[in-house]
Amino acid sequence: MTRIFLAFFIMTSSLVFSQNKLNLIPYPQNVEIKEGSFILSEVLNMSNDLPKKETDYFRKRMGSMITLKDSKKSDAQLVYSQWPKASAGKEESYSIEILPKRILIQSYTQQGYFLAIQTLIQLFENYQTEKKIPAMKIEDQPKFAWRGMHLDVCRHFFTVDEVKQYIDYLAMYKMNTFHWHLTDDQGWRIEIKKYPKLTQIGSKRKESMIGAYVDNTFDGKPYGPYFYTQEQIKDVVKYAQERHITIVPEIEMPGHALAALSAYPELACTKGPFEAATKWGVFDDVFCPKDETFKFLENVLDEVIQLFPSQYIHIGGDECPKTRWKECAHCQELIKKNNLKDEHGLQSYFIQRIEKYVNSKGRKIIGWDEILEGGLAPNAAVMSWTGVNGGIEAAKSKHFAVMTPGAYCYFDHYQGDPQTEPNAFGGFTPLEKVYSYNPIPDELNAEQAKYILGVQANLWTEYILDFKQVQYMIFPRLMALSEVGWGTSDPKNYKEFESRVIHQFKVLDKMNVNYAKSIYNISGKVISANKGIAYELSTSQNSNGIRYTLDGTTPTIHSKTYQGPVSIPGSLTIKSAYFEDGKLKSAVSSQQFIISKATGKNITLEQLPSENYSFGGAFTLVDGIIGNPKQLGKTWLGFMGKDVAATIDFGQKTDFSEVYFNTLQNKGSWIHLAKSAQIFVSDDNKNFKLIKEIGKAKIENANGKIKLNVGQQSSRYMKLRIENAGIIPAGNPGADSKAWLFVDEIGVN
Structure with missing residues (x-):
């Protein structure tokens, strides 16, 4: 009888595991749950042939979660087996087999092993309370080769330790590219030994804009000098390499150059003087395409290339006003001399000249989609941000593209009700919208789609004053992006993904990460109803916990319980909040309605x-x-x-x-x-x-x-x-x- 019950228990346990997704982000391509469990309370003996740096990382992340020993005395072992040489595109593949007394990781490369380690860490974290992990076989590899996150350190600066934390977050969720935005109008953040004034002058500004842009308010406080020395950059690059993350540096040109021009005004079309911008936005003074400018940029790029081993160097290329070029005799002569159509053609000339130099150093350029203006440089890749059209145009002309459209991938946008969120740049990009993104545009056929390298999200920091706010803006949206880049996102099952995100919050809590709790707050959506409108309220929690009022007063546990869309019969203010166990668990959301004869039509x-x-x-x-x-x-x-x-x-x-x-x-x-x-x-x-x-x-x-x-x-x-x-x-x-x-x-x- 005992044996029959035990067999039934094993069978039903396996069934339960198979019916419920594991709390993993990004979710693996294939998971097969098997009979039995690996007991977490046991000592896990480490095989001697495990890749050292990645295993040292594993030890550090595990902490006291499980005892790790370099020994074979116990049956419980972590074993690694390397597959034969990988074919192209398989470098990040891995498998994990968890048995009652053995965990076997297999991969083609140490990078694949490192990604397997991230999965294993999440499994250990998820089952720490139960003290056992179900036996399973995971076979996994990413869909996209470029899974990136960007960080702007020009509008606001972040320390080396904070940048390393940022890299750690990317590693946790299997991202592999860090786009480091190092120069802009508001600050030059990288030491260039040949041009010391770039950091002596260009790394500081006299004050900073604060609050909403329309307020036009400044703090009156000098900012900087803030920059990274070359030794610090080498340290960060090494740190990222140990986590199998490529750092792609960005040196902005020809626009977004005020900080550089403040140090070297002779590189502009006018005499200046210039100063690093105190406002956010786009400015008319840009690099002038003359020989001394190109020599300056080539010398800068020489030092950048020495510091960063990445295949791609990002040269910006976005938002370059043509005002100064139109008024510049040299620029107009250059247009005539080279039979260029106009100033857009001059931008293409500028980018192509820089590309030839970068190519001569064995590297490639990537730029924002404005580098398409006037004709794309022969070997350039495009980072499509203004929408998807830049990526489509690049792919159709057989150029590689990284998709990063603002509507889905700008993490400086609001992620919850703007009335309950800290000040942000604008836009509205909640977690669900990020998760819904498909980096392969419908307009591309299968052959053209091969030119889509992957996906990236960008974090511009005009309104991000400190690293706690950086954490708030990327989490939990980074998790959605990671699953999109991995290729296992399923927008139809967003709620299931959301439950995995909430489970991950426990890990972020232990790490003291200031993540956004916007999904707990009430989300409101206006819908058409009975020739008028109704207000549909939702939260990631049980909607029975929503309370609301229609008279503008703050809701309490005794206010009306939400039971479906609320009819809005006339002008009023609805306030709502989520309660659990009699306690307020969310921010109070407020929405005013002004009803007219057009409303809801x-x-x-x-x-x-x-x-x-x-x-x-x-x-x-x-x-x-x-x-x-x-x-x-x-x-x-x-x-x-x-x-x-x-x-x-x-x-x-x-x-x-x-x-x-x-x-x-x-x-x-x-x-x-x-x-x-x-x-x-x-x-x-x-x-x-x-x-x-x-x-x-x-x-x-x-x-x-x-x-x-x-x-x-x-x-x-x-x-x-x-x-x-x-x-x-x-x-x-x-x-x-x-x-x-x-x-x-x-x-x-």
């Missing part, structure tokens, strides 16, 4: 917003929520270089006499007020009659907050056309680039 847009600022789609413009000008997150739609043409269907003839909408102005971020606006009405959605038109002067006088008396109207359809400012004029940040137009809510009364 069908709306269509002739042109779609930018993917970075498209949350909620067209419905965002009739969801009853007025956008906060300091938070370009959930409640605004952003259109780059495009007009807004929105048609609202009231469903029946409707009387109205007033139309309102808001646009923004934030020239430092290339956001300009609309040039004009027109309102039309129709009864058949075909023949529209113009009933109101306003120009730029009236929009500027109202500071973008437009409320128009349109006379007594009665129609089924209303169309609002808002004209984008177009190309940004000279003298403004981003001159010659497309302006942004932001719109929040279209109201009708």
Whole structure:
């Protein structure tokens, strides 16, 4: 009888394990649960042939979790077996077989062994309480060769120890590339021995912008000098190599050069003087493409290449205004001499000249997708950030690309309700959105898709003052990115992934990591309901714990229990929070609704917003929520270089006499007020009659907050056309680039 029960227990235990995913991130490609368990309380004897550096890392991470010994006295052993030479693309493959008295790791390379160690560490952490790990076989390898994270140390600086911590986080979740953004307008952070003024002058600024950009407020405190010595960089590179992470350095050119020009003004098109930027944004003064500039950059790159053994050197190439080049006699002569079409062709000339030099040193360049302007350098790779089109264009022309579109991969965006989050750059990129990303664009065929190297997320630090905030912005989104890069993400089962994330929080707690708890907070979504709107609330926890009020008061455990979407019958403020065991467990979320005759009605847009600022789609413009000008997150739609043409269907003839909408102005971020606006009405959605038109002067006088008396109207359809400012004029940040137009809510009364 005992034997029958034991057999039944083993069988059902195995079934339970097979039905529930292991708490691993990123999830392996193949997991097979077997009978039996490995007992964690035993001494684990280490085979003598284990790779030393990786095994030393394993010992350090294990701490007191399990006793490790270099001995073969016990049956419980960790054994390593190296497979024959790997074929291309298999370098990171590994397998783990866990048996009751033996753990066998196999791989082609020490890198594969290191990745197996990360999986083993997570298994030990997950089963530490139970003191036993189910027997299993894991066979695993990543889908993408480039699984990267970026860190900007120019806007705000982070110490060597903090950078090493950042690298450790990447290693934990099997990332293999660290993109180190070392130079920008606001600071030069790498010692170049041939040009000491780069760090003597360029590594400091007189003050820093604080708060939201639109506040235009500064702290009045000198910042710096902050930079890394070459010895410190060698130390960090070695540290990363021991964790099988490649560091790709970025030296910005031809734009984002103010810090360098503050030290060496002769490299500009004008005489200066210059100083490292105290604001965030894009600035007109850039490197001038003259021989002394190229000699300077070549000398800088010589020292960079000596410090970093990476195949790729990132040369920036983004957001380079052409204002100074247009006014520069040398630049105009260079355009004529080389038969270039225009200043965009001059940018291509600049990048191609740098590429030839980098190639001559046995390395390759990678740059942001603006390096496509005027023609891509012959051997360059593209980092596609403005969307996916840069990556598509590169892959179709047989150039490698790393996908890092802002809409999914910018971790300086808000990850929860902006009202409950620390100040961020803008945008809205929650955990679920990161997890939903597929780095292979649908537009590519199988052959073209081979040129997509992988995926990367970027952390720009304009609003990140310290390393605790760095932790907050990358966790838990780094976990989602790691599974996307590994190729095992499944957006249809996001909730299952979310449960694994919450399990990982226990590990981060032990490490004292300041991760974001946004998924615990209440998330609100406006939906169409009964010819109006309703507010759908959700949390990662049991929704029965949500309490809410409709009178603007703070919810308590005795407030209304959420039982489904809440109807919004008129203008009001809803506040909500999550309670567990009678205690408040989340931030209090608050949302004000201003209801008009357009709220909740069908709306269509002739042109779609930018993917970075498209949350909620067209419905965002009739969801009853007025956008906060300091938070370009959930409640605004952003259109780059495009007009807004929105048609609202009231469903029946409707009387109205007033139309309102808001646009923004934030020239430092290339956001300009609309040039004009027109309102039309129709009864058949075909023949529209113009009933109101306003120009730029009236929009500027109202500071973008437009409320128009349109006379007594009665129609089924209303169309609002808002004209984008177009190309940004000279003298403004981003001159010659497309302006942004932001719109929040279209109201009708």
